[in-house]
Amino acid sequence: xxxxxxxxxxxxxxxxxxxxxxxxxxxxxxxxxxxxxxxxxxxxxxxxxxxxxxxxxxxxxxxxxxxxxxxxxxxxxxxxxxxxxxxxxxxxxxxxxxxxxxxxxxxxxxxxxxxxxxxxxxxxxxxxxxxxxxxxxxxxxxxxxxxxxxxxxxxxxxxxxxxxxxxxxxxxxxxxxxxxxxxxxxxxxxxxxxxxxxxxxxxxxxxxxxxxxxxxxxxxxxx
Amino acid sequence: xxxxxxxxxxxxxxxxxxxxxxxxxxxxxxxxxxxxxxxxxxxxxxxxxxxxxxxxxxxxxxxxxxxxxxxxxxxxxxx
Numbered sequence: 001x002x003x004x005x006x007x008x009x010x011x012x013x014x015x016x017x018x019x020x021x022x023x024x025x026x027x028x029x030x031x032x033x034x035x036x037x038x039x040x041x042x043x044x045x046x047x048x049x050x051x052x053x054x055x056x057x058x059x060x061x062x063x064x065x066x067x068x069x070x071x072x073x074x075x076x077x078x079x080x081x082x083x084x085x086x087x088x089x090x091x092x093x094x095x096x097x098x099x100x101x102x103x104x105x106x107x108x109x110x111x112x113x114x115x116x117x118x119x120x121x122x123x124x125x126x127x128x129x130x131x132x133x134x135x136x137x138x139x140x141x142x143x144x145x146x147x148x149x150x151x152x153x154x155x156x157x158x159x160x161x162x163x164x165x166x167x168x169x170x171x172x173x174x175x176x177x178x179x180x181x182x183x184x185x186x187x188x189x190x191x192x193x194x195x196x197x198x199x200x201x202x203x204x205x206x207x208x209x210x211x212x213x214x215x216x217x218x219x220x221x222x223x
Numbered sequence: 224x225x226x227x228x229x230x231x232x233x234x235x236x237x238x239x240x241x242x243x244x245x246x247x248x249x250x251x252x253x254x255x256x257x258x259x260x261x262x263x264x265x266x267x268x269x270x271x272x273x274x275x276x277x278x279x280x281x282x283x284x285x286x287x288x289x290x291x292x293x294x295x296x297x298x299x300x301x302x
Contacts (some may be wrong), residue, residue, distance in 0.1 A: 047244050059291055102293040
């Protein structure tokens with residue numbers, strides 16, 4: 001699998017996701033600077049990592065969505081190249097409209113950094129084939145703006161079309177997200193955005209490997 | 224020409240910051256405070272003399288960057 005991780009100013013999980021991809025894939029992903037005009041040719045996967053790109057100025061992900069590299073990311077995504085957006089990456093995907101909805105300030109107004117349990121709602125995709133439908137996995141969150149919002153019509157459509165990828169277990173929603181949504185797919189299930197950080201639970205030294213299946217699933221589907 | 228763009232969360236979108244400000248005002252003894260909403264003000268200097276062209280440009284800026292129209296409304300004021 002040929003993967004690339006886009007690095008924005010103030011990305012801070014780019015190295016973590018680099019290592020998680022390398023562990024699952026054997027070869028490391030390309031690291032692409034946000035000012036570059038284009039991504040490497042023949043990519044199987046684009047990753048937008050977690051962090052606080054541009055210091056979250058204006059809105060989380062708003063400035064990154066206008067970075068030069070994003071024109072090529074949007075172009076490739078529209079042509080079907082798979083994209084994984086984690087935390088800030090999910091916010092950027094919503095700001096570029098590659099995914100519907102928006103990530104708002106946590107309902108508590110507090111930054112939340114802790115492990116949460118979430119249910120795998122959408123198994124049988126290239127991202128989630130390694131999980132059983134309904135499986136509960138434990139993944140860390142670390143964000144101040146993870147409160148997923150979309151109008152009711154959009155939320156109904158996401159649920160009806162099976163585009164909800166992960167849902168926080170009832171009672172453990174860390175941010176007030178609508179319908180406990182932690183992550184969503186686009187219609188074609190070639191794009192996944194999620195607030196929790198699977199790369200932070202991807203090797204035994206992390207104390208938990210529940211997130212590893214996402215990277216293993218991608219390698220299996222895209223190699 | 225100077226422009227002032229005001230960006231507010233749409234009505235119906237929960238505004239926890241506005242709510243917290245309202246509660247603080249209540250605690251300070253301002254008992255007659257109702258709903259409080261918080262937004263952003265962005266001032267822009269524009270090299271343009273034609274009002275309608277300026278408005279069109281500013282609308283484009285709002286749609287492309289200044290507001291996220293999934294959750295926010297914007298208003299443009301020219302001065």
